[in-house]
Amino acid sequence: MTLKTLDNSLEVLKYFSKENPTWGVRELAKEMNISHSIIYRILATFENQGFLIQHPETKKYELGLRFLEYGQMVKDKLNLSDFVLPIMKNLAEAIKESVFLTWLDGTDGVTVEIAESSQTIKFSVSIGTRTPLHIGASCKTIMAFLPDERKKEIMDHGMKKITPETITEPDKMLADLEKIKQQGWCFTTGEYSHSVFGVGVPLFNSKKEVIASLTIAGPIYRKPTEEKLPEMVNVLQYGAMNIQRYFDQYSFKLYHE
Amino acid sequence: MTLKTLDNSLEVLKYFSKENPTWGVRELAKEMNISHSIIYRILATFENQGFLIQHPETKKYELGLRFLEYGQMVKDKLNLSDFVLPIMKNLAEAIKESVFLTWLDGTDGVTVEIAESSQTIKFSVSIGTRTPLHIGASCKTIMAFLPDERKKEIMDHGMKKITPETITEPDKMLADLEKIKQQGWCFTTGEYSHSVFGVGVPLFNSKKEVIASLTIAGPIYRKPTEEKLPEMVNVLQYGAMNIQRYFDQYSFKLYHE
DNA sequence: TCAAATGTCTCTATAATAGAACCGTAATTG
DNA sequence: CAATTACGGTTCTATTATAGAGACATTTGA
Numbered sequence: 322m323t324l325k326t327l328d329n330s331l332e333v334l335k336y337f338s339k340e341n342p343t344w345g346v347r348e349l350a351k352e353m354n355i356s357h358s359i360i361y362r363i364l365a366t367f368e369n370q371g372f373l374i375q376h377p378e379t380k381k382y383e384l385g386l387r388f389l390e391y392g393q394m395v396k397d398k399l400n401l402s403d404f405v406l407p408i409m410k411n412l413a414e415a416i417k418e419s420v421f422l423t424w425l426d427g428t429d430g431v432t433v434e435i436a437e438s439s440q441t442i443k444f445s446v447s448i449g450t451r452t453p454l455h456i457g458a459s460c461k462t463i464m465a466f467l468p469d470e471r472k473k474e475i476m477d478h479g480m481k482k483i484t485p486e487t488i489t490e491p492d493k494m495l496a497d498l499e500k501i502k503q504q505g506w507c508f509t510t511g512e513y514s515h516s517v518f519g520v521g522v523p524l525f526n527s528k529k530e531v532i533a534s535l536t537i538a539g540p541i542y543r544k545p546t547e548e549k550l551p552e553m554v555n556v557l558q559y560g561a562m563n564i565q566r567y568f569d570q571y572s573f574k575l576y577h578e
Numbered sequence: 579m580t581l582k583t584l585d586n587s588l589e590v591l592k593y594f595s596k597e598n599p600t601w602g603v604r605e606l607a608k609e610m611n612i613s614h615s616i617i618y619r620i621l622a623t624f625e626n627q628g629f630l631i632q633h634p635e636t637k638k639y640e641l642g643l644r645f646l647e648y649g650q651m652v653k654d655k656l657n658l659s660d661f662v663l664p665i666m667k668n669l670a671e672a673i674k675e676s677v678f679l680t681w682l683d684g685t686d687g688v689t690v691e692i693a694e695s696s697q698t699i700k701f702s703v704s705i706g707t708r709t710p711l712h713i714g715a716s717c718k719t720i721m722a723f724l725p726d727e728r729k730k731e732i733m734d735h736g737m738k739k740i741t742p743e744t745i746t747e748p749d750k751m752l753a754d755l756e757k758i759k760q761q762g763w764c765f766t767t768g769e770y771s772h773s774v775f776g777v778g779v780p781l782f783n784s785k786k787e788v789i790a791s792l793t794i795a796g797p798i799y800r801k802p803t804e805e806k807l808p809e810m811v812n813v814l815q816y817g818a819m820n821i822q823r824y825f826d827q828y829s830f831k832l833y834h835e
Numbered sequence: 836t837c838a839a840a841t842g843t844c845t846c847t848a849t850a851a852t853a854g855a856a857c858c859g860t861a862a863t864t865g
Numbered sequence: 866c867a868a869t870t871a872c873g874g875t876t877c878t879a880t881t882a883t884a885g886a887g888a889c890a891t892t893t894g895a
Contacts (some may be wrong), residue, residue, distance in 0.1 A: 322875080323623040325851060326583035326883070331627040339651055346842055356885045361843070366580040370588040371684055380842060384652050386681060386688040390706030392649010394596055395641050397704065424643060427628055431643040447654065449647030579844080582882060583852070603873055613854050618874065637873060 409436035412560040418539035423459040430460040444538035458519030459536035465501035466531035486511035518544035666693035675796035680716040687717040701795035715776030716793035722758035723788035743768040775801035
């Protein structure tokens with residue numbers, strides 16, 4: 322059983338996004354179809370604790386500095402920048418496309434580390450970005466290696482179509498995942514964004530459970546030809562192997578182990 | 579009026595620190611002197627929403643990936659890395675000590691950006707670190723330029739002594755702050771940590787209210803001599819002036835403006 | 836100049852929470 | 866190896882905090 326008040330409050334917090342970073346009390350109440358009194362109390366409480374701040378003139382609320390602290394703590398705990406990021410940077414340089422690490426978190430994949438391509442046109446994504454597991458190479462790579470019951474949970478959780486290419490039919494998805502699992506990698510075009518391609522490979526914990534994926538992505542006009550794809554997969558798998566070795570060696574304990 | 583349930587829950591969250599990143603239900607309940615049922619419900623609710631995760635074997639809780647997202651959003655909003663960080667890096671190189679930017683947040687100063695010294699022995703601090711405003715050069719610099727009633731609030735909020743050098747007597751503090759305000763900078767030794775010196779200067783918003791400070795810090799054995807100090811202050815003030823110009827120019831809107 | 840929208844506050848029926856007691860399991864210890 | 870302690874999780878009900886409508890003073894904008 323969960324606390325309803327806290328649950329609602331966290332739901333409110335989720336409306337503070339990159340697209341909508343500031344909210345007025347009644348504005349947010351209208352958006353959520355909730356009484357403005359309730360929203361007011363929630364926002365005021367978050368503000369009291371430094372999780373939100375209120376602009377003294379506009380009276381609107383936005384995320385507070387408290388999140389810097391917590392975000393940094395999570396980052397420190399993941400401890401990817403010392404060993405994993407350099408590997409990713411090398412990869413990005415070799416392939417000349419952006420490389421990113423996606424972590425499994427419930428029914429989402431979360432971008433936890435990025436090495437951007439040096440090209441002027443490149444795939445770009447923020448740390449902390451959250452994507453449903455049925456969308457795109459980085460996420461489907463993870464989903465493919467999950468137990469069947471987890472796959473079902475994720476599909477039951479709802480498969481939103483965000484581009485025409487997004488797969489939303491359960492049967493089609495299962496067939497696709499099966500193929501990914503067998504070949505050990507995933508290649509997609511236009512699923513996450515209509516102008517992006519991606520190639521992903523999985524990463525596992527010591528119990529051989531999938532916990533993350535390593536993915537390269539770039540603009541669709543640079544997508545690999547059928548002959549070039551195996552080579553790209555090879556390079557990516559080599560990088561993943563190095564990261565995997567680090568996970569194994571240091572008995573990478575954080576999350577799902 | 580604030581929501582008690584949410585308030586308590588956020589208080590619980592604050593126990594997840596760098597020093598104590600993982601907590602079991604009863605362990606945390608004991609620490610907080612609260613029934614373990616209550617703690618359990620709070621932790622379970624946070625976990626449900628991805629703000630905490632539970633280790634499947636030890637059953638202990640730690641911060642979840644959701645904070646990566648929020649932390650990054652706050653960082654993006656501050657938008658310091660493009661213009662301010664390079665200035666800080668230049669400063670750090672010129673002075674050969676670490677330089678950091680501290681933001682006013684309630685009764686605390688929060689480290690929001692860092693340029694580390696290239697020396698092997700250097701002052702090091704994490705982004706998001708929160709320090710009471712009465713401690714150290716970076717914080718006292720801010721406090722000195724706050725209105726008197728805010729100073730009183732901060733002192734009433736409690737002045738913990740964390741080193742022998744920490745000033746905790748209100749009268750002594752006020753005299754110290756007055757001096758800082760008049761000279762426009764602050765030099766401290768051993769207040770934050772017994773082995774650290776710091777020199778700080780204030781930064782203001784468009785209404786001339788203090789919102790942050792720029793500080794250099796290093797090991798106490800490299801602290802500037804009385805003759806060298808003015809030069810160091812000069813270099814620091816020059817950097818601060820550049821940052822200030824950026825704040826003014828781009829009508830730096832985030833927080834306290 | 837008037838009307839609509841805003842953040843904040845007050846009130847009370849109602850619904851959610853606190854906290855003790857309990858459960859089965861896992862770890863610890865004599 | 867048996868007994869004890871500690872653990873996360875659950876159930877129960879008296880108590881308490883919350884939901885939600887409404888009012889208020891300001892501000893905004895037509």
